[in-house]
């Protein structure tokens with residue numbers, strides 16, 4: 001299993017007590033499949049992504065990625081694994097204003113120490129895969145919200161991650177553009193063979209999923225596969 005959460009509990013300080021954001025959560029996500037986690041505001045979706053991304057260490061439970069138990073690793077080793085194996089798409093496309101679409105992707109490869117020529121090739125291939133080849137030389141202010149989100153998704157795939165984590169990718173888009181982005185995420189999940197988790201409060205995205213699950217008050221309700 002590429003991404004596995006086993007019996008994960010996460011709490012935050014809340015005055016004199018602690019608030020349980022994730023309550024004994026278990027989830028398996030195989031490569032090449034899309035899991036949609038739906039739930040209302042405050043149910044624990046972002047916390048689940050942050051734990052899967054190794055950005056937050058849970059109070060208890062185990063997270064494994066590609067067979068490595070990440071909850072056992074040092075913070076440095078977690079960061080190295082994150083760079084190598086995890087692509088994260090945050091809600092707001094936090095692109096760098098001065099860089100072109102292609103350069104947004106290059107930066108990721110440079111951080112990872114990849115050779116410029118192969119990085120340039122992969123960046124252009126990915127921009128093509130997200131339908132943005134013609135806009136490779138544009139800066140964020142010259143792109144629409146949907147186009148920025150496409151660059152954001154391509155950037156997350158730059159280092160060839162096995163796990164792709166996506167937080168509310170359509171919150172800034174209208175319904176039609178949102179549906180197109182979810183379709184694109186489904187295609188990329190199959191094409192790039194990522195174990196993809198998309199969290200959303202929008203139930204219309206459930207139809208795109210290979211596996212759907214609902215989160216309420218930090219608990220995962222039934223996980224169901226779709227075929």
Ligand SMILES: Nc1ncnc2c1ncn2[C@@H]1O[C@H](COP(=O)(O)OP(=O)(O)OP(=O)(O)O)[C@@H](O)[C@H]1O
Pocket residue numbers: 012013019020021039040041042043044045046047048201
């Ligand atoms: N850093 C924090 N400190 C304290 N409590 C937090 C913190 N982050 C989240 N929480 C609480 O944990 C619970 C789960 O929050 P989380 O952000 O994971 O939910 P969510 O489903 O992603 O919500 P939204 O859809 O509004 O982003 C909420 O009750 C929230 O108030």
